[in-house]
Amino acid sequence: MWRLFLLGLPVLASAADPKLVEFFEMKVRPVLVKHCHACHTDSQIARLRVDSREHLLHGGRSGPAIVPGDPANSLIVQAVTGMHARLKMPPAGKLTAQEIDDLKQWIAEGAAWPKAAAAAGPESAAAAAPSGGEYRIKPEQRAHWAYQPVRMPALPAVSRESWVRTPVDRFILARLDREKLAAAGPASKHVLIRRASFDLTGLPPAPEDVEAFLADKSPKAFERVVDRLLASPRYGERWGRHWLDLARYSDGQLGAANDDVFLNAHRYRDWVIEALNEDLPYDKFLKAQLAADFLPEPERSKMLPALGFHALGPGGDDRVDVTARVMLGLTVGCAQCHDHKFDPIPARDYYSMLGVFRSSEKHEFPLAPEAEVTRFRDHKKRMDLLNTEINEFTVRQSVLISEILATATEKYLTVAYPLMLAAKPDAAEAAKAAGLDEEVLGRWVKYLASDIEHPHLEGFLKLIRRGKAGEVVPTDDVAAEARRVRDFVVKMFEEKHAMDDRNYVALGGTEGSRIEAKRQYTNLESLDILRYYFWRDLASDPYRRDFVDFKGGVYYFGAKDIARWLSPLVATHLAGMRERHEALKKSLPAQYPFLHSYRDKAKPANIKVELRGNPETLGEEAPRRFLQILAPAEPTPFTRGSGRMELAEAITDPRNPLTARVMVNRVWHHHFGAGLVRTTSNFGQLGERPANPELLDYLASRFVAGGWSLKKLHREIMLSAVYQLSSSAEGLDENVRRDPANQLLWRAPFRSRLDIEALRDALLAVGGDLDDGMGGKAEEITESNRRRTVYGYVGRTKLNPTLALFDFPNPNSMADERMTTIGPMQRLYFMNSPFVAGQARKLAARVEREAGADSSRRIDRAYRLLYSRPPDQQERAAGLEFLAAPGATWPQYAQVLLAASEFSSVQ
Numbered sequence: 001m002w003r004l005f006l007l008g009l010p011v012l013a014s015a016a017d018p019k020l021v022e023f024f025e026m027k028v029r030p031v032l033v034k035h036c037h038a039c040h041t042d043s044q045i046a047r048l049r050v051d052s053r054e055h056l057l058h059g060g061r062s063g064p065a066i067v068p069g070d071p072a073n074s075l076i077v078q079a080v081t082g083m084h085a086r087l088k089m090p091p092a093g094k095l096t097a098q099e100i101d102d103l104k105q106w107i108a109e110g111a112a113w114p115k116a117a118a119a120a121g122p123e124s125a126a127a128a129a130p131s132g133g134e135y136r137i138k139p140e141q142r143a144h145w146a147y148q149p150v151r152m153p154a155l156p157a158v159s160r161e162s163w164v165r166t167p168v169d170r171f172i173l174a175r176l177d178r179e180k181l182a183a184a185g186p187a188s189k190h191v192l193i194r195r196a197s198f199d200l201t202g203l204p205p206a207p208e209d210v211e212a213f214l215a216d217k218s219p220k221a222f223e224r225v226v227d228r229l230l231a232s233p234r235y236g237e238r239w240g241r242h243w244l245d246l247a248r249y250s251d252g253q254l255g256a257a258n259d260d261v262f263l264n265a266h267r268y269r270d271w272v273i274e275a276l277n278e279d280l281p282y283d284k285f286l287k288a289q290l291a292a293d294f295l296p297e298p299e300r301s302k303m304l305p306a307l308g309f310h311a312l313g314p315g316g317d318d319r320v321d322v323t324a325r326v327m328l329g330l331t332v333g334c335a336q337c338h339d340h341k342f343d344p345i346p347a348r349d350y351y352s353m354l355g356v357f358r359s360s361e362k363h364e365f366p367l368a369p370e371a372e373v374t375r376f377r378d379h380k381k382r383m384d385l386l387n388t389e390i391n392e393f394t395v396r397q398s399v400l401i402s403e404i405l406a407t408a409t410e411k412y413l414t415v416a417y418p419l420m421l422a423a424k425p426d427a428a429e430a431a432k433a434a435g436l437d438e439e440v441l442g443r444w445v446k447y448l449a450s451d452i453e454h455p456h457l458e459g460f461l462k463l464i465r466r467g468k469a470g471e472v473v474p475t476d477d478v479a480a481e482a483r484r485v486r487d488f489v490v491k492m493f494e495e496k497h498a499m500d501d502r503n504y505v506a507l508g509g510t511e512g513s514r515i516e517a518k519r520q521y522t523n524l525e526s527l528d529i530l531r532y533y534f535w536r537d538l539a540s541d542p543y544r545r546d547f548v549d550f551k552g553g554v555y556y557f558g559a560k561d562i563a564r565w566l567s568p569l570v571a572t573h574l575a576g577m578r579e580r581h582e583a584l585k586k587s588l589p590a591q592y593p594f595l596h597s598y599r600d601k602a603k604p605a606n607i608k609v610e611l612r613g614n615p616e617t618l619g620e621e622a623p624r625r626f627l628q629i630l631a632p633a634e635p636t637p638f639t640r641g642s643g644r645m646e647l648a649e650a651i652t653d654p655r656n657p658l659t660a661r662v663m664v665n666r667v668w669h670h671h672f673g674a675g676l677v678r679t680t681s682n683f684g685q686l687g688e689r690p691a692n693p694e695l696l697d698y699l700a701s702r703f704v705a706g707g708w709s710l711k712k713l714h715r716e717i718m719l720s721a722v723y724q725l726s727s728s729a730e731g732l733d734e735n736v737r738r739d740p741a742n743q744l745l746w747r748a749p750f751r752s753r754l755d756i757e758a759l760r761d762a763l764l765a766v767g768g769d770l771d772d773g774m775g776g777k778a779e780e781i782t783e784s785n786r787r788r789t790v791y792g793y794v795g796r797t798k799l800n801p802t803l804a805l806f807d808f809p810n811p812n813s814m815a816d817e818r819m820t821t822i823g824p825m826q827r828l829y830f831m832n833s834p835f836v837a838g839q840a841r842k843l844a845a846r847v848e849r850e851a852g853a854d855s856s857r858r859i860d861r862a863y864r865l866l867y868s869r870p871p872d873q874q875e876r877a878a879g880l881e882f883l884a885a886p887g888a889t890w891p892q893y894a895q896v897l898l899a900a901s902e903f904s905s906v907q
Contacts (some may be wrong), residue, residue: 011118016677017112018682018687019679020109020110020112021112021114021543021686022331022334022682022686023102023105023106023109023111023112024112024114025114025334025336025633026335027102027106027331027813028055028102028103028106029087029336029337029613030336030427030613031095031102031103032050032051032336033101033337033612033613035080035089035090035095036050036089036201037089040060044519048060048061048065050064050076052113053111053113053482054112056076058349059075062075063075065109066107066217067107068107068110068111069107069108069109069110070108071104071105071107071108072109073902074107075105076089076103076107077100077107080095080099080100080103081100082367086648097254097849098254098314098551098812101812104321108178111857114341114342119507120716120776126854128449132220133350135339135628137344137628137629138344141343141344141629142344142879144684144685144688145660145690145693146657146658146661146684146687147330147629147630147657148657149655149657150351150393150657150660150661150697150700150704150775151697151701152695152697152698152699152701153694153698155167155170155171155232155902156170156171156174156694157168157170157174157275158173158174158177159173159177160173162407163183163721164721165719165720165721165724166716166718166719166720166721167667167698167724168695168698168699168717169720169721169722170722171692171694171695171698172692172695172722172744172745175692175744176512176744176746179739179744181473181734181735181738181739181744181746182237182732182735182746183721183722183725183746183747184725184726184727184728184729184732184746184748185725185726185728186366186721186724186726187724187725187726187748187907188726188729189213189214190210190214190868190869191726191727191868191907192222192724193205193213193222193225193868194210194211194287194868194907195748195906195907196222196225196226196718197229197672197828198210198754199238199671199718199757200229200230200232200234200235200238200239200714200718201229201234201235201236201237201238202234202237202241202757202758202761202788203234203238203761203762203765204762204765204841204865204866205867206765206863207227207868209225210868210869211548211866213225217245217422219872222719222724223715223719225435225791226714226715226718226719227715230711230714230715233774234274234772235275236272236274236276236277237273237274237279237774237788237790238270238757238758239276239670239710239758240273240276240790241377241789241790242666242670242771243272243276244269244272244790245809245814245815245816245818246322246326246509246814246815247268247272247289247309247312247313247322247326247712247814248313248314248318248322248811248812248813248814248815249265249268249269249308249312249641249777249793249794249811250265250312250314250794250795250796250811250812251265251266251793252265252793252794252795252796252797253314253796254314254796254797254812255796256796257543257544257797258795258797258798259795259796259797259798262312262596263591263594264593264595264596265308265312265596265777265778266308266776266777266778266791267305267308267593267595267596268305268306268307268308268311268312269308269778269790269791270597270646270730270774270775270776271303271305271306271307271308271776271817272306273421273774273790275288275306276632276710278642278656279710279711280709281708281709282663282703282708282709282710283652283659283708283768284328284708285306286648286651286652286659287645287649287652288303288306288307288650289306289307289308289309289310290309290310290323290644290645290648290651291645291647291648292304292305292306292307292597293597293598293599293600293694294640294641294644294645303367304595304597305597306374307595307596307597307598307613308595308596310322310323310357310598311362311363311595311596311597311598312596312813314796314812314813317336317354317357317358318333318813319354320332320350320353320354320357321814322331322334322814323353323647323651324353324627324852325681325682325814325815325816326629326681326814327651327659327662328627328630328651328656328658328659328682328683329658329661329665329677329680329681329682329683329685329687330343330345330627330683330684331343331352331681331682331686332345332349332353332627335349336350336610336613337612337613337633338612338613340670340684342684342685342686343629343684344628344629344684345627345628345629346628347609348609348620348622349538349622349627349628349629350622351607351608351609351610351622351634352606352623352624352625353624353625353626353627353647354607354622354629355517355605355606355607355622355623355624355641355643356624356638356642356643356644356647357644358607359600359601359604359605359624359641359642359643360601360604360642360644361598361599361600361601361602361803362579362596362597362598363597363598363599364594364595364596364597365594365595365599366592366593366594367593367594367595368592368593368594369439372589372592375589376588376589376590376591376592379584379587379588379589380588382584383581383585385586386577386580386581387581388514389397390559390574390578390581391559391579392510393574393577394559394562394574396575397562397565397566398541398556398557398558398559398562399497399539399572400555401555401557401562401565402538402539402553402555402556403493403497405437405440405555406486406489406490406493406538406539406555407471407486407490407659408436408486409482409485409486409489409490410479410482410483410485410486411434411436411482412436412440412441412444413444413460413478413482413485414478414479414482414888415430415431415434415436415441416441416444416445416448416642417463417464417467417478417482418430419441419445420445420448420464420467421464421467425445427441427442427445427837429440435790438554440554441787444554444644447537447554448460448461448464452537453619454530454533454534454537455530456485456488456492456530456531456534457485457534459481459484460481460482460485460486463477463478463481463514467657467852471884475832477701479826481630486596488539489534490530492527492534492535493539495527495531496527496535496539496774499526499527503524503525503527505714506522506523506524535552536550536577537553537554538553538554538556539553539554539555539556540552540553540556541556541558542554542558543569543652560813587669594762598644600641600642600644601642604624604641604642606621606622606623606624607621608621609621609622618739623637623638624637624642624643625637625638626646626647626650626825630650630656630657630658631650632655638793654704658683658707660701660703660704660727661677661683661696661697662680662681662683663694663698663703663710664676664696664699664703664713665677665680665690666816667710667713667714667717668678668699668717669817671714671717671718671723672723672745672748672749673751674743674749675691676690676691676693676695676696677689677691677696680689680817682815691743691744699713699716702716715732722745722748723748725745725746725747725748726747726748726907727747727748727749727750728747729747732746732747735747736905748907750904750905750906750907751905752820752822752901752905753806753820753826753901753904753905754904754905754906755806755807755808755818755820756789756802756805756807757788757789757790757805759806759904760781760789760802761789762786762903762904763835763836763839763898764786764788764839766839766843766846766865766866766898767839767840767841767842767843768842768843768846769786769839769842770786770788771786771787771788772788773787775791776791778791778792778793778794779791779792779793780792780793780800781793781800781802781803781901782836783834789803794808794811795811796811799811802829802835805826805829805857806826807819807821830895830898831895831899831900835897836895836898836899838892839898840891840892840895841891842892843862843866843891843898844889844890844891844893844894845896846865847861847862847865848890855879855880856876856880856885858890859871859876859879859880860876860880862894862897863875863897866897866898866900866902866903867902867903879893882896
């Protein structure tokens with residue numbers, strides 16, 4: 001019953017949660033349309049339809065296709081992952097790893113499926129086009145608040161002029177006045193400088209900076225703090241990381257087990273940080289990331305790294321969705337399979353934008369002379385080709401060895417049987433006596449002793465269980481069963497060999513089998529699931545995935561240990577190839593630097609609408625142009641190459657009502673924990689309405705009028721009284737009752753935990769151990785890495801465990817908000833992590849070095865370093881008492897202080 005209740009939770013939530021519906025429309029529906037609709041809509045093969053949630057729940061001949069909340073037991077997941085004994089889908093090609101992950105996530109979160117658009121009300125219903133006619137946007141759709149021009153509102157009158165520090169405060173106070181709510185008092189200066197420092201730099205303030213701020217009694221004291229922080233190079237590192245979340249930045253491409261590393265991804269990351277430090281106008285910041293290659297020199301050369309925004313993406317057609325959500329706050333990706341069900345975005349608009357990106361291609365832009373580039377590429381090609389030949393050769397030899405050993409299965413099982421019953425089996429002596437290979441026999445004994453269940457081996461396992469129970473099993477019975485297993489294994493290996501030959505032909509021979517995309521999308525044959533698992537246990541190479549750590553088959557011998565099986569002639573040939581490869585490797589020139597970038601294809605072209613998102617069923621041509629809802633009249637077709645620059649110009653046009661609003665809202669979100677529009681990447685019908693629309697338009701107007709300067713925007717927000725409020729709700733019970741979510745901003749939000757970057761960087765900073773060097777290649781985040789976390793390696797295939805523990809976002813998709821979880825594993829991290837313990841020792845050494853031997857002074861210094869304040873009497877007394885206890889050490893005390901919630905949170 002409890003399990004059923006838990007499974008029901010996501011189902012109930014799914015219908016109402018806009019984010020889940022958005023995820024379905026952009027990630028799941030296109031997969032169902034592309035891979036499933038041809039067989040499982042009107043044709044209903046196997047009596048299954050997949051074009052509604054109800055149909056999937058009902059299922060077909062084999063039962064329900066999905067179990068909401070339980071992807072592992074959903075037939076559709078079992079079919080596409082190959083884990084079902086009979087069902088293998090789709091019949092032509094395979095889903096990518098990302099598509100499978102998206103499908104699992106969708107089911108785990110309740111399998112959300114949007115209701116008909118009309119259910120959302122007349123304003124949200126998609127504009128229906130007459131049969132065969134043009135899509136027309138209705139006046140009521142254009143009336144949606146987000147599509148209205150940004151207008152500078154009149155500054156409202158307020159009850160307390162003395163409270164107002166910037167015009168921002170007038171809009172906040174006017175709302176509080178209307179609701180008859182009082183604002184909290186101002187934050188203490190200790191709290192305020194710590195808040196500002198983490199907001200702008202992601203680091204705690206130095207005690208000396210805190211003292212200088214406390215001593216500065218002038219009205220402009222905090223203004224000077226803000227200006228100093230904005231001028232710090234640490235500002236770009238902090239706010240650059242916020243942008244990298246949106247850009248789904250990673251240092252590698254998704255791979256089967258590990259990332260395919262992007263050698264120069266850091267050049268995009270460093271460009272973002274530098275651009276923000278230089279306060280590059282935001283409109284230019286966006287243009288560079290879409291179309292830097294169209295800019296004139298010398299701007300072009302400086303801006304080319306910006307093209308990493310899409311060049312480093314996970315691939316596929318996510319560029320429309322990411323561009324629209326990040327820059328415009330619109331879920332254009334939801335129009336891939338049909339006209340948007342909630343917003344005035346026809347499918348034709350989606351394919352208009354997609355045509356822009358499909359008319360472009362990824363390109364490595366060298367940062368070295370052409371001769372150097374050619375020399376490296378030619379040398380690397382020879383080395384890679386030889387390496388492929390070596391791998392293919394060793395695989396052929398490995399397969400041949402396993403097939404030969406398979407014919408001896410009867411002998412190995414017969415000799416293994418008494419060893420399974422012996423108290424101290426001696427496999428070496430038994431192998432020697434029988435003329436068998438000692439290692440292979442030992443593997444059989446280990447395998448038979450493991451917890452295995454194979455119907456094809458069950459007869460022999462029963463004989464072992466009978467023998468262990470004390471029964472005397474006739475030798476003839478053991479031999480007969482061993483012979484039966486051998487016959488089955490030999491036949492299975494022959495079947496696998498023939499199947500591999502047919503797959504080789506289907507792939508197009510040697511050349512085709514070397515192409516990853518060909519291997520991924522060709523419909524290859526495979527053994528049935530039970531045969532496959534038995535073959536795997538006997539002959540597969542080692543692998544680790546999906547929590548399975550397979551060590552290799554009984555008969556498997558790979559490149560490292562194959563030599564002893566080879567004839568002298570074959571062994572000499574392999575050794576020669578390896579020597580030549582090693583020589584090429586040693587003489588390989590240094591990799592020339594390059595940029596991961598974009599360029600136009602030789603022949604940019606429009607594409608056709610894919611009906612229901614199916615590339616096999618094409619509709620009308622979609623001219624490359626901007627979104628209709630954001631164009632003052634009929635959008636003008638793009639004519640300059642792919643149209644990327646024209647798209648960038650349309651997005652950054654000051655008349656565009658969304659671009660400035662969206663970015664202003666993102667900045668507000670990072671300062672206050674929630675945006676004025678809480679759905680920061682969805683300003684459409686499913687998004688929330690702005691809590692203070694006049695304030696949003698005021699800031700957007702100021703942003704554009706101020707030259708799109710982010711630093712000016714920060715100043716405008718942070719110098720306001722509302723930013724400087726206390727987070728305490730003491731004495732404001734009525735506020736808590738009427739506005740518990742603090743949407744009216746009557747107090748500053750309390751941030752319960754720093755994100756992992758600020759948390760890890762703060763641990764390094766307080767111990768005096770932070771390396772403040774900027775830029776360069778990413779480094780793995782290890783105990784010895786002392787650089788800021790923004791320079792740590794971000795993997796797509798496997799995320800660093802520490803990053804994952806503290807809610808770092810999945811870099812395979814755009815992340816506009818950080819989830820914050822508080823759990824026991826995080827507390828254990830502070831208790832048991834060698835990294836935290838090491839920083840505690842560094843902190844203890846630092847306070848001793850800076851405060852001397854006196855424990856009271858050292859406690860005071862530690863509090864100022866960690867919390868930007870002195871300890872109170874109780875805290876000082878508790879510290880002294882702890883340190884006076886037998887066995888207590890300063891590193892232990894320092895670790896306690898680091899583990900306190902005050903260190904990892906911001907008031």
